[in-house]
Amino acid sequence: MTYPNVTPAVFLERPNRFIARVAVDGRTETVHVKNTGRCRELLRPGAEIWLTAPGTPGRKTAYDLIAVKKDAGALFNIDSQAPNAAVGEWLRGRGFDLIRPEYRYGDSRVDFYMEKNGERFLLEVKGCTLEIGGVGFFPDAPTQRGAKHLYELIRAKEEGFHAALAFVIQTEGVTEVRPNEATDPAFARAFAAARQAGVAILFLPCRVTPEELTVLAGDL
Numbered sequence: 001m002t003y004p005n006v007t008p009a010v011f012l013e014r015p016n017r018f019i020a021r022v023a024v025d026g027r028t029e030t031v032h033v034k035n036t037g038r039c040r041e042l043l044r045p046g047a048e049i050w051l052t053a054p055g056t057p058g059r060k061t062a063y064d065l066i067a068v069k070k071d072a073g074a075l076f077n078i079d080s081q082a083p084n085a086a087v088g089e090w091l092r093g094r095g096f097d098l099i100r101p102e103y104r105y106g107d108s109r110v111d112f113y114m115e116k117n118g119e120r121f122l123l124e125v126k127g128c129t130l131e132i133g134g135v136g137f138f139p140d141a142p143t144q145r146g147a148k149h150l151y152e153l154i155r156a157k158e159e160g161f162h163a164a165l166a167f168v169i170q171t172e173g174v175t176e177v178r179p180n181e182a183t184d185p186a187f188a189r190a191f192a193a194a195r196q197a198g199v200a201i202l203f204l205p206c207r208v209t210p211e212e213l214t215v216l217a218g219d220l
Contacts, residue, residue, distance in 0.1 A: 001085040005053040031063040034079040050210040083127035083168035090215040121162040136177035147190035164200035
């Protein structure tokens with residue numbers, strides 16, 4: 001997926017999880033942060049960031065914050081909507097007869113339902129923006145929905161679906177994602193149960209630029 005109207009800026013502060021103050025073109029702007037996670041190791045004063053201007057009428061902010069350079073090194077896409085968009089593009093090239101996003105299953109909406117040769121697939125997508133020592137971790141903040149989705153996938157596997165959890169790695173150079181047990185032990189327990197039940201765990205590396213997040217590889 002690609003972004004229009006990308007502009008470099010400098011991060012100043014994050015008053016709450018929805019907005020940030022940044023310096024862009026010599027002025028201070030309040031921008032929307034497209035990620036409600038903590039991102040503490042990324043969004044530090046003085047960090048290089050990138051914004052996009054969607055141009056949607058009636059918005060309170062002109063820009064969305066979509067990418068940040070960590071410690072003047074690796075670039076991270078932090079748009080929480082980008083992983084689903086990137087996976088949707090990736091799935092279209094993989095020979096499915098049907099791809100349906102936001103599929104109602106049980107008490108949840110699973111990110112993608114697919115069909116191929118009469119077989120049914122369910123795929124839940126999680127974006128990973130937390131990297132420690134070259135390894136990705138999820139989540140970076142507690143998420144009740146994360147564990148709930150995994151138990152839905154376990155049930156789907158028992159009912160004959162091909163069930164998978166895909167981690168979209170929103171930076172380059174990371175190939176593995178582990179459950180962040182210290183932050184969300186419930187998710188870690190659900191992750192272990194899902195893996196034991198045969199739910200497929202996919203790690204999807206990406207090409208990451210300020211203007212782009214594209215899935216490079218992975219198999220269902």
